[in-house]
Amino acid sequence: METHPAGPPAGILIVEDERVVARDLQQSLQGMGYDAFAVASSSDEALACVARRTPDLALVDVRIKGDVDGIDTALAMRDRFDVPVVFLTAHADDATVQRAARSTPLGYLVKPIRAAELKSAVEISLYKHQMEVKLRQSERWFSTTLRSLADAVVAVDREGRVRFLNAAAEQVLGLVAAQALGQPVEAVLRLVDRAGAPLISTPLRQALAHGDVVQGWKGSLQAPGSRRPLTIQDSVAPIVDAGLPLGAVIVFRDVTAQEESARRLELTDRLAALGTIAAGVGHEVNTPLSVIAANVNVLQDLTRTLAGLADEAEAPLRLKLVDELDELDDTLVDVASAVKRIDGVVADLRAFTHPVVSGDAQCDVARAVDWALRSTAHELHYRTRVVTHLEPTPKVALDEPRLGQVLVSLLVNAGHAIAPGKRDQHEVTVSARPEGAGQVRLEVRDTGSGIPPELLPRVFEPFFTTRAPGAGAGLGLSVSHAIVTAAGGSIDVASEVGRGTTFTVLLPAAHRQDDRSKANRSG
Numbered sequence: 107m108e109t110h111p112a113g114p115p116a117g118i119l120i121v122e123d124e125r126v127v128a129r130d131l132q133q134s135l136q137g138m139g140y141d142a143f144a145v146a147s148s149s150d151e152a153l154a155c156v157a158r159r160t161p162d163l164a165l166v167d168v169r170i171k172g173d174v175d176g177i178d179t180a181l182a183m184r185d186r187f188d189v190p191v192v193f194l195t196a197h198a199d200d201a202t203v204q205r206a207a208r209s210t211p212l213g214y215l216v217k218p219i220r221a222a223e224l225k226s227a228v229e230i231s232l233y234k235h236q237m238e239v240k241l242r243q244s245e246r247w248f249s250t251t252l253r254s255l256a257d258a259v260v261a262v263d264r265e266g267r268v269r270f271l272n273a274a275a276e277q278v279l280g281l282v283a284a285q286a287l288g289q290p291v292e293a294v295l296r297l298v299d300r301a302g303a304p305l306i307s308t309p310l311r312q313a314l315a316h317g318d319v320v321q322g323w324k325g326s327l328q329a330p331g332s333r334r335p336l337t338i339q340d341s342v343a344p345i346v347d348a349g350l351p352l353g354a355v356i357v358f359r360d361v362t363a364q365e366e367s368a369r370r371l372e373l374t375d376r377l378a379a380l381g382t383i384a385a386g387v388g389h390e391v392n393t394p395l396s397v398i399a400a401n402v403n404v405l406q407d408l409t410r411t412l413a414g415l416a417d418e419a420e421a422p423l424r425l426k427l428v429d430e431l432d433e434l435d436d437t438l439v440d441v442a443s444a445v446k447r448i449d450g451v452v453a454d455l456r457a458f459t460h461p462v463v464s465g466d467a468q469c470d471v472a473r474a475v476d477w478a479l480r481s482t483a484h485e486l487h488y489r490t491r492v493v494t495h496l497e498p499t500p501k502v503a504l505d506e507p508r509l510g511q512v513l514v515s516l517l518v519n520a521g522h523a524i525a526p527g528k529r530d531q532h533e534v535t536v537s538a539r540p541e542g543a544g545q546v547r548l549e550v551r552d553t554g555s556g557i558p559p560e561l562l563p564r565v566f567e568p569f570f571t572t573r574a575p576g577a578g579a580g581l582g583l584s585v586s587h588a589i590v591t592a593a594g595g596s597i598d599v600a601s602e603v604g605r606g607t608t609f610t611v612l613l614p615a616a617h618r619q620d621d622r623s624k625a626n627r628s629g
Contacts, residue, residue: 119161123147149174168195190235263353296328309342313354468616469506478513489524495537500615515582516550523554548611557601
C-alpha cells in the first residue's frame with residue numbers, strides 16, 4: 107500500500123510527553139521514509155505546531171501533560187485543521203476508547219509499540235484519510251452539481267424520509283433544507299388531485315415500493331404559501347446500490363406558467379374559431395329575428411283593432427272574442443320577450459366577434475365601477491354586501507360602456523355564486539389600483555361557492571355556464587375576455603371551492619393627450 111507514491115514524504119506530528127517514547131517513534135518513522143517533522147508534549151505545543159504546518163497525520167498519546175489531554179487535543183486538531191489522528195495509549199479500557207471515539211480516530215496503538223504495528227497503522231491511516239478526503243470532495247462536487255441544477259431535486263431513503271433537496275426544490279417548496287431533512291416526503295412534497303386532496307399513490311411511492319421508473323409524470327403540487335396548486339412535471343427513479351434499494355429521487359420543475367400560457371393560446375385559438383361561427387350565426391339569426399319582431403308588432407296592433415270591433419258584437423260573441431284576444435295578446439307578449447332575449451344573444455355575439463377598441467378610447471375607472479354597481483344593485487342587494495377599494499388610477503385604454511359591460515358581467519357572476527338571503531354572510535369586493543409598467547389592475551372578488559378546479563379552464567369559453575338551464579347563455583365572460591384582450595389587456599380567474607372566486611383584469615393605461623401630441627409632432 108503506497109501512501110505517497112510521488113512528491114514529498116507524509117508529514118507526521120508526534121504528541122507524546124515521554125521523551126524516550128517520542129524520540130523512538132520519530133526515529134522509527136524517519137527510518138520508514140516518513141517526515142516526522144515535530145514532537146509536542148502538550149496540547150498548546152501541539153496546536154502551535156499544527157498552526158505552523160498541517161501534518162498529514164498525528165500520533166497522539168491519550169494522556170499528555172497539562173490541563174488538556176490528548177483526546178481533547180485531537181478534537182481541536184480535527185475541528186480546526188482537519189488533521190487525522192491515531193491514538194497512542196497504554197490504557198485501552200472501554201471508557202477511554204468510547205471517549206476517544208468522539209474524535210473519530212483512524213486507529214489505536216497500544217504501548218509498547220512495535221515497528222510493524224506502527225508501519226501498518228500509519229500506512230492504513232494515511233490511505234483511509236486520503237480516501238475520506240476524496241469521498242468528501244466527490245460528495246461536495248455532486249452536492250454542488252445537484253444544488254446548481256435548475257430543476258428541483260428531492261431524494262428520500264427507503265422509509266420515504268427526505269435526505270436531500272437542492273436550492274431549486276427549496277424555492278419551489280418554499281422552505282429550506284434544514285426544515286425538510288428527516289421529514290416524511292408527503293409532508294414536504296404535497297401532491298394533490300384535482301379536488302386538492304392528497305394523492306394516495308404517488309410516483310415516488312411507486313418507485314419505493316416497486317422500483318418503478320416514471321418519466322414525464324405531470325401533476326399538481328400544493329406548495330406552502332401558494333393559493334393554487336402548482337403544475338409540475340417530474341421524473342422519478344429508485345436509488346439502488348449493488349441490487350439493494352436505498353431510496354428514490356424525484357426531479358421536477360414548475361410548469362405552471364407554461365401550462366397557463368398553453369391554455370391561453372388554446373383558448374385564443376378556440377375563441378377565434380368560435381368567433382367565425384358566431385359571426386355567421388348572428389348574421390343568419392338577425393334577419394329572421396327582425397321579421398319576427400316586426401310581425402309581432404303587426405299582430406299586437408291587429409289584436410288592439412279586433413278588440414275594438416269586439417266591443418260592437420253581441421254579448422255572447424263579445425265575451426268569447428275578448429277572451430281569445432286576451433290569450434293571443436299574452437302569447438304575443440311571450441313571443442316579444444323571447445325575441446328580446448334572442449336579440450340580446452345576437453348583440454353579445456356581435457360584441458364577441460367584433461370587440462373593436464378605438465386607439466383613442468379611454469375612461470375613468472372609478473366612474474365605470476360606479477355605473478356597474480348601480481346597474482347590478484338589484485342583483486346583489488339580497489345576496490351580498492359590496493365593498494370597494496379604489497385607489498387613484500390613470501384612465502384605461504377602453505371606452506366606458508365596454509369597461510362597464512365587463513364589470514357588470516363579473517359582478518353578476520359574483521352575485522350568482524352566492525345564494526339569496528345570506529347577505530350578512532358574504533361580501534363582494536371591487537378593487538382598483540395602479541400596476542407596474544403602465545397598467546391598471548381591477549379585481550372582483552366574492553366569497554361564494556367557488557369554481558371546481560376542473561371547470562376553471564373553461565370559464566371563458568362561449569356558451570359555457572354553471573348556472574341552471576335558461577339562467578344565462580354563457581356569453582358574458584367570453585365577451586368580457588374578448589373586450590379586454592382587444593384592448594391589449596388580460597383577464598384571469600382564481601377560485602377555491604367553498605371560499606370564493608377572484609377575477610383579475612389588467613388593462614393598459616390610456617396614453618395622455620400631450621404624449622400623443624408629441625408623438626404626432628415627432629412623426
